[in-house]
Amino acid sequence: MIEERDLKTLELPHVLEQLAACASCEDSRALALAIAPQTDLPHAIRALERTVAANTLTVRHGYPNLQRMVNCTGALRRAELGSALSLRDLLDISAILRNQRVLGQWREQAGEKETVLDDLFDCLYRNKTMEDRLSAAILSEEELEDNASPELADIRRKIRAAGQRVRSQLDGMIRSSTYQKYLQEPIVTMRGGRFVVPVKAEYRNEVKGLVHDMSSSGATVFVEPMSVVELNNEIRVLENREKLEIDRIIAELSAMVGDCADAILGGYDAAVEIDLCFAKSKLADRMRATVPQLTDSGETTLRRARHPMIDPQKVVPIDISVGKDYDTLVITGPNTGGKTVAIKTLGLLTLMAQCGLMIPAADGSVVTVYERLFADIGDEQSIEQSLSTFSAHMTNIIRIVRDADWRSLVLFDELCSGTDPIEGAALAVSIIETLRQKGARIAATTHYAEIKMYALETNGVENASCEFDVSTLRPTYRLLTGIPGRSNAFLISERLGLDRDVIEGAKDRVSTENTRFEDVVSELEATRQNLERERERAAALRAEAERLRAASQEKLDAIEDSAEKELARARQQAKRMIEETRIRAEILFEELEAIKKEKDAVRFGELLAKSRQSYRSEMKEIEEQADPIVARQKEAYRLPRPLEKGDIVYIRTLGKEGLVLKKPEGSTVLVQAGVLKTSVPIDEVELGEKKRTEKKPQGRVTQTGVTSRAQRSAKTEVDLRGLDAEQAIIELDAFLDGAVLSGVPSVRIIHGKGTGVLRAAVAQRLRRHKAIKSFRLGVYGEGENGVTIAELK
Numbered sequence: 001m002i003e004e005r006d007l008k009t010l011e012l013p014h015v016l017e018q019l020a021a022c023a024s025c026e027d028s029r030a031l032a033l034a035i036a037p038q039t040d041l042p043h044a045i046r047a048l049e050r051t052v053a054a055n056t057l058t059v060r061h062g063y064p065n066l067q068r069m070v071n072c073t074g075a076l077r078r079a080e081l082g083s084a085l086s087l088r089d090l091l092d093i094s095a096i097l098r099n100q101r102v103l104g105q106w107r108e109q110a111g112e113k114e115t116v117l118d119d120l121f122d123c124l125y126r127n128k129t130m131e132d133r134l135s136a137a138i139l140s141e142e143e144l145e146d147n148a149s150p151e152l153a154d155i156r157r158k159i160r161a162a163g164q165r166v167r168s169q170l171d172g173m174i175r176s177s178t179y180q181k182y183l184q185e186p187i188v189t190m191r192g193g194r195f196v197v198p199v200k201a202e203y204r205n206e207v208k209g210l211v212h213d214m215s216s217s218g219a220t221v222f223v224e225p226m227s228v229v230e231l232n233n234e235i236r237v238l239e240n241r242e243k244l245e246i247d248r249i250i251a252e253l254s255a256m257v258g259d260c261a262d263a264i265l266g267g268y269d270a271a272v273e274i275d276l277c278f279a280k281s282k283l284a285d286r287m288r289a290t291v292p293q294l295t296d297s298g299e300t301t302l303r304r305a306r307h308p309m310i311d312p313q314k315v316v317p318i319d320i321s322v323g324k325d326y327d328t329l330v331i332t333g334p335n336t337g338g339k340t341v342a343i344k345t346l347g348l349l350t351l352m353a354q355c356g357l358m359i360p361a362a363d364g365s366v367v368t369v370y371e372r373l374f375a376d377i378g379d380e381q382s383i384e385q386s387l388s389t390f391s392a393h394m395t396n397i398i399r400i401v402r403d404a405d406w407r408s409l410v411l412f413d414e415l416c417s418g419t420d421p422i423e424g425a426a427l428a429v430s431i432i433e434t435l436r437q438k439g440a441r442i443a444a445t446t447h448y449a450e451i452k453m454y455a456l457e458t459n460g461v462e463n464a465s466c467e468f469d470v471s472t473l474r475p476t477y478r479l480l481t482g483i484p485g486r487s488n489a490f491l492i493s494e495r496l497g498l499d500r501d502v503i504e505g506a507k508d509r510v511s512t513e514n515t516r517f518e519d520v521v522s523e524l525e526a527t528r529q530n531l532e533r534e535r536e537r538a539a540a541l542r543a544e545a546e547r548l549r550a551a552s553q554e555k556l557d558a559i560e561d562s563a564e565k566e567l568a569r570a571r572q573q574a575k576r577m578i579e580e581t582r583i584r585a586e587i588l589f590e591e592l593e594a595i596k597k598e599k600d601a602v603r604f605g606e607l608l609a610k611s612r613q614s615y616r617s618e619m620k621e622i623e624e625q626a627d628p629i630v631a632r633q634k635e636a637y638r639l640p641r642p643l644e645k646g647d648i649v650y651i652r653t654l655g656k657e658g659l660v661l662k663k664p665e666g667s668t669v670l671v672q673a674g675v676l677k678t679s680v681p682i683d684e685v686e687l688g689e690k691k692r693t694e695k696k697p698q699g700r701v702t703q704t705g706v707t708s709r710a711q712r713s714a715k716t717e718v719d720l721r722g723l724d725a726e727q728a729i730i731e732l733d734a735f736l737d738g739a740v741l742s743g744v745p746s747v748r749i750i751h752g753k754g755t756g757v758l759r760a761a762v763a764q765r766l767r768r769h770k771a772i773k774s775f776r777l778g779v780y781g782e783g784e785n786g787v788t789i790a791e792l793k
Helices: 004-009 012-021 026-033 041-061 073-080 087-110 118-122 128-137 150-175 226-259 261-287 339-354 389-403 421-437 449-457 489-495 500-509 512-597 604-626 706-712 725-742 757-768
Strands: 138-140 189-191 194-200 209-214 220-225 293-295 300-305 318-322 328-332 366-368 372-376 408-412 441-445 461-469 474-481 647-651 656-660 668-673 676-681 685-691 717-719 746-750 772-777 787-792
Touching: 004 012, 004 372, 012 026, 012 261, 012 339, 026 261, 041 087, 041 261, 041 293, 041 339, 073 087, 073 226, 073 261, 087 118, 087 128, 087 138, 087 226, 087 261, 118 261, 128 138, 128 226, 150 194, 150 220, 150 226, 189 220, 194 209, 194 226, 209 226, 220 226, 226 261, 300 339, 318 328, 318 339, 318 441, 318 474, 328 339, 328 449, 339 366, 339 372, 339 408, 339 441, 339 461, 372 389, 389 408, 389 421, 421 441, 421 449, 449 461, 512 725, 647 668, 668 725, 676 725, 717 725, 725 746, 725 757, 725 787, 757 772, 757 787
Parallel strands: 293 366, 328 441, 328 461, 372 408, 408 441, 717 746
Antiparallel strands: 189 194, 194 220, 209 220, 300 318, 300 366, 461 474, 647 656, 647 685, 656 668, 668 676, 746 787, 772 787
């Protein structure tokens, strides 16, 4: 068990107050303040797992909307015994039921796999019928709803009707000229629950009725006219019936909740526990906390740990460890350098983890679950007990040495200070050695050089120091393990203005051994700082090298990507050339068929020669296009003027004339060659000598059988991968034109997954194309998002 004084020394109660502020109800706040560190590893792990489960659920699904929840144990036990509860008690019980239902619904909606919190959620009592009955019956803590029962609704309706009749009669009186001179004021009021009118005292006998009250001055008497006495009596009878009905309803509601008292209280306790877990999660979010690994190995290693009571904007994270490679850590350094904060951080974060709290440290932190944790920190001076600072500390140290064992963590601040330095240092070393023999883990701060030497010479004892910048006289609050620190008293005093002679006199009084030790420490510190600067420089150079390597890799990837695109473009161009060759071969076959029919004619020789010349010319052109290395030696052609709708152009890639269908947009132009409409690059067309003013009738082409042959061999699939968006749209248009001519019902367009740019361009074009009925992305087996399936009209 860890004593209360040690918890207060390490400021755990302040952390628990922050935890309580995150809770939603008084009982969960009380539970938060009463949390004690678990000293058993399985129990500590269980508590931490609940916090982690709550944090995981709330990070993904937010916090449930809990409302005010009051402990109704007393009221429920009274109801269980047959007592009638107040409306306030019933409202509180209704709130408990509502919160339990909200928690249960929130857990169901989260839909996560099973967690360690589910045993608490399973204990929630959810009774929507009872909750609705209470909510519908109770208007406030002083009034029931009219519809709490049909009888109550009927009684209140009759009361309102009787009251309206009384008011109507009295309103007639106060407006009557006969009675107005007798009235103090023309109003209707109430006295003793009965309707009355204010009458001047001197005319009290003029208004026949019952006197119920008199003003303090005696000038006014409140008279119930005889004409409304019976109606007032009726109202009183109805009000008595109302009270009896209200008592009956409350007794019924009380009996209803009394029958389920145990289930409601069990669910309430579970809801309070769940709320506490949510409070731990909220605190973890505020502290940016992580989950430590809990163990009983004796190792405690905190990475980038932050004291939770220090401003997060100012706190300097530290790495501190004890119990792994060494069982004792001796921390040295100047005053205000952060030594005390370091051991307090070690102790407080250990206690937080044992309380089931996540800790403000980096991932990878390890915390041992200790059975005892002792702390001798701060000024223990007591005037009442006639104890000096040293005596008070020694009283505490005696307790620690007596009670500590192998499952203990011991924290000393300025061990054995406040007495003779030589005796104090010797006593401190002896205390540390005694505790080490008992197996305790120890972290101690000191200024004694003897303890620094002891740490240097003893296995299992490690030095650490709080870094101090002597150039600015300010601590950096960094904890450096493995390096003893200096107090720097002479240097600090000199920088603050102490006379040089005084400092030199003090140095002369320091022993040679101490001076030599301090010089060694100074050399070690200088060497460490130089090595750290070199390490930072090396890290910067490594980062620069990584940046250059990444840039080089990026350029290499870009080159490879460009090469791949060029290869893909070359493959696409080859496919296009093959298709053009196929079309030209079809034309040639048609011409041969025509020549065959004319073989007996006079023009047979002329037709054959012309066909042979055309074949040779086209084959030469194909050979020139097929050479990807040597550019075709052709005089560059430039349009004499911008193209316009109706222009006749020669399409070099097809070797045919076409009609410009609309004014070019961008680098392509829409052209109709025969019945084929296609978009071609502007640099692949030449302007004809005339401009067509009328469209030719669209029908079957009367030249050679290119159209019919193309229809018979049209493709139902096109591969646009490797093309940029503009080239892909040109290919797509040409492909769709062929598909329309061939009458295929649907086509498959391959654009690949990639970055999605080509897929978006294809979708945009298909959306505007007149021949497209509908389109969709492919499904499994069709190419999924890498292809688009289009249905043609």
